[in-house]
Amino acid sequence: MECLFQPSAYLGDEVIDCYINLIKAQKHLKCRSGGRVHIENAFQFNFLKRDGDLEIKTEELYPIKDMTHICSAERRVLLYLDHDMVFIPINIRETHWYLAVIHARNMEIQVLDSLGTSQDRKDLTDSIKGLQRQIDMISQRKELKDHRWPDLQVASWPLREIDMGYAKQTDSSSCGLFLLNYIEYWTGDELSDIFTQDNMSHFRKKMAAILLSSDLNKRRGCLLYKNEKEVDSGSPSDVEICWVSSDPSRRHGRPE
Structure with a gap:
C-alpha cells in the first residue's frame, strides 16, 4: 500500500490486482x-507472454503427464471464448502499464496507453501469440464450438491504437492509475467517464481508502501495524471515522 501514499511511486502488481x-x-x-x-x-500476462516464446515447444510448456496445467489453460481459453471482450493489463518490464483489449466482435486488439501510441508492442504481440498457442492446443483436444468469437485466429487480428485524447498522463508514474480507469470505464468504443492527469493524484489517495474499506478486504478492521515493544491503546477522542463513498462515479472526487 505504500505506493499509494507516494506521489511518484510506480503501482505494483498487488495493488493493481486488488x-x-x-x-x-x-x-x-x-x-x-x-x-x-x-x-x-x-x-x-506473464503466462501468456511465456507461451508466446515459439522457441519453446508446446510439449515442454504443457507436458501430457501434467494435466493440471493443460486443464488450467483449457479453462482459461473457454472463459475467454465466452466473452466478447477480454481486458489484459500489460506490464512492460515493471516500468509501464497499459491495457490491451481483445475485442472479438470487431476482431481486433485494442491498445489503450496513457503515454500515447509510440510504445513498443512486443510484449503484447508475444502475449497474443501465447493465447493463440493455447487456443490451438485446446482445439486439438476438443472441438471448440458454441462460443462468442467469430474467428479463433486471434494472432492475425490487427492491433488498433486508441487515441486516448484528454485521458493521458503527463508525469512518469501515473500509468497504473490510468490503466485502472481504462479498465473501469472503457466500453469497447469509448470511455464512459471523463478523467485527466489532474484527477490521478486524488484517485491515488482514494484508492487506499477504497481498498481498505472494501467488503472483499479479509483484513478489514485489523491493525495495519503492531509495535511489540510498546502498546498504546489510545483514547476514543484520538479516532476519526472517515466515510468513503462506494459509488464508482465519485471515486475521483468528481460530482455526478
Missing part, C-alpha cells in the same frame, strides 16, 4: 456496449 478484483465484483461492469467483458488479473 483494485481489479473490486471492479470485477461490480456486476454492471461485466456487460458493456461492446459486449460481455472478462477482466484478467495482472499476473496472467
